[in-house]
Amino acid sequence: MDPADLPLTDPACTGAVVLLAEDEAEIADILGAYLRRSGLRAVHAADGRQALALHLALKPDLVLLDVHLPQVSGWQVLSELRHRGDTPVIMLTALDQDIDKLMGLRLGADDYVVKPFNPAEVVARVQAVLRRTASQGGRRTQKVLRVGGFQIDPETLEASLEVNGERQVLALTLTEFNLLAHMARAPKRVFSRAELMAACLPESDALERTVDSHISKLRKKLELISLEGVPASVRGVGYRLGITP
Structure with a gap:
């Protein structure tokens, strides 16, 4: 199926579009449910290549990005997203070492959540980053x-x-x-x-x-x-x- 033809998980929602790149189906289902409950729209990518394709097709307002994705790793996806523009990105990972947090921030992540996490907290982080982006007038322009x-x-x-x-x-x-x-x-x-x-x-x-x-x-x-x-x-x-x- 063409990524542009993929429906958002809940057509009744009219909020911001969140691309959830997560290879663990159970985690994706739980986070998707919490996002929809908060009025956000969510679309799921099960691997890095699909995440990059859906990002191009759907132009989401924010990406929830797992580090350990098949096909293309979360670090590689983040790097490509930063070359494409300034879509806000929150990293999801089981890694909790400072070096991994620094890697994510250096590559341009907006926030970092360590597994296991409270889904309600993840949604709160999403909403906070979206508010911050909106207060900056939308996407941030990359400086020369x-x-x-x-x-x-x-x-x-x-x-x-x-x-x-x-x-x-x-x-x-x-x-x-x-x-x-x-x-x-x-x-x-x-x-x-x-x-x-x-x-x-x-x-x-x-x-x-x-x-x-x-x-x-x-x-x-x-x-x-x-x-x-x-x-x-x-x-x-x-x-x-x-x-x-």
């Missing part, structure tokens, strides 16, 4: 990144670099743009290949060495306009943009 001569616009997917007082637009592929933008958000930080894969190639089945190929092509394009060694390789670890913010 300005780092070391680069100007990177996540909305228009355009990147440029100032060279000898002139700004030159970079002819980048989408993956090259995503890699550049991701590293530009923390230009001194070293990113592992696995992390870059999750953030910039979320739906790909490629191996980590594919990142090396994309980085090499990006670097060659920057060398053509006299910027050498960017992104920088960190032996045995990965890559960083390596320029002064």
